[in-house]
Amino acid sequence: MTSEAKAHAMAQTALYSWGQAVAPPRLVKNRENIVFEAHLKDGRHVALRLHRPGYQGRAGIEAELRWCAALSRQGLPVTRPVPATNGALTGSVANRVTSCVEWFAGEPVGAGDLPLGPDVAHVRAEAAELGALIARFHACCDADPPRGFTRHAWDAEGFLGERPLWGRFWEHPLLAPDEAAVLTQARALARERLAQAEDFGPIHADLLRENVLRGPSGLALIDFDDGGPGWRLYDLATALVQGWGDPLWGAQAQGLVAGYRATRPLAPDQVALLPLFVALRSFASAGWIVTRAEASDPRQRLYLERALDLARHLIARTVPWKEDE
Structure with missing residues (x-):
């Protein structure tokens, strides 16, 4: 630094x-x-x-x-x-x-901005607002595609190739052998299932809560540093990945998808791929943190635990959040 x-x-x-x-x-x-x-x-x-x-x-x-x-x-x-x-x-x-x-005047969105004891409807509504904005963003990109767009691509090679954009997550130095085997298996399965994704174009690629600001006029998007060609589902997944472990994660997922669909089409078979892309984001983050923090930094193990949990869901073909909220 x-x-x-x-x-x-x-x-x-x-x-x-x-x-x-x-x-x-x-x-x-x-x-x-x-x-x-x-x-x-x-x-x-x-x-x-x-x-x-x-x-x-x-x-x-x-x-x-x-x-x-x-x-x-x-x-x-x-x-x-x-x-x-x-x-x-x-x-x-x-x-x-x-x-x-x-300069944008505003504060990052997130759980810290919610009132005490937020209910499911409130969480779903806030997620829907963001989903609608992401859909508008994608629609604007299609209406006026960027020119001279020499940027890193969030494609199969960028996520899962021999030289992923954010590092070889399956070789994280803190992984036990059995954990490395889980990520290696998930990596192979993810590459197979990526063939089912359809909507590829310019994306933000880093829509974490810190990059979505709430100001006087509503939500705004900042920090396009990682933006490039990629699957649109990755923007939804990145907006969702920080909800891992939240008991209302299912409401976040439902709201995000509902808000997106209210503005831009998203077919059911594509919605079914959202857990795959959330896993991909967790894999990328596990690779990213290796060279950004000391081995003793608690984020190293936290990012690995998230990646392993989502990898196991990917292997079992299960959804990592409750779908009945």
């Missing part, structure tokens, strides 16, 4: 490309991408992003920004790019590509 002092120094330098800020920027996130909140001298309120080296590259980042601009023109609540003073979409500092997008 980059030190806060170095991150602030890079941000101050990067902001020269956008005419500088009226005050020191505020550090929001210091992970692979470093994000600051800043108020530019021209009055614009932005999120400054210092992109991780070696992931998307300048062409991929600029494709993302053009994509978000096109989505915004269709009325979708997404992060709009803020061009630099020279009109470019990106800049540079040290070994990082930099960009600015308009």
Whole structure:
């Protein structure tokens, strides 16, 4: 991780490309991408992003920004790019590509935002709202497909190939031999069943709760860094995966699907594949965490337990949430 002092120094330098800020920027996130909140001298309120080296590259980042601009023109609540003073979409500092997008005022959605003791109807309604927004997003992508979309693909190779985008999850160093065998078997079954998925196109690919904000005007989508070509069901699965272990997970799944179907078609045989894609997201996360945290970090084992549980459901052909809520 980059030190806060170095991150602030890079941000101050990067902001020269956008005419500088009226005050020191505020550090929001210091992970692979470093994000600051800043108020530019021209009055614009932005999120400054210092992109991780070696992931998307300048062409991929600029494709993302053009994509978000096109989505915004269709009325979708997404992060709009803020061009630099020279009109470019990106800049540079040290070994990082930099960009600015308009700041969204809002808080991430999630269980913490619900009133005490939420009932099933409330959970289902909130999930339906998000499902409808995801459907609108996919429809907008189809209406105006992104151009020059040089991005990583969330396809069979990206999930399950010899070099998956987020790592060889079935070789996680904390796996016991019998656990590794479960993930290896699930990997093979998942590749077979992916042949049944039909809707492939531009996706966000990281619709976790932290990337869906609730503001004064409703829900909005941020952080398209992982976006690329992929199965649309993966966006629904990613929005759902954090509900693992929640007693109302079934209500979340039902609401998400119902909200999506109210806006965009989703055939029953495709809905039946949703557990597969939730498993795929859990596998990807188990691979991702290996190089992002110490071996003693509790997330290592937590992500593995989730992946193993969903792998066993995949092997048994069972749904991992209650369907009668």
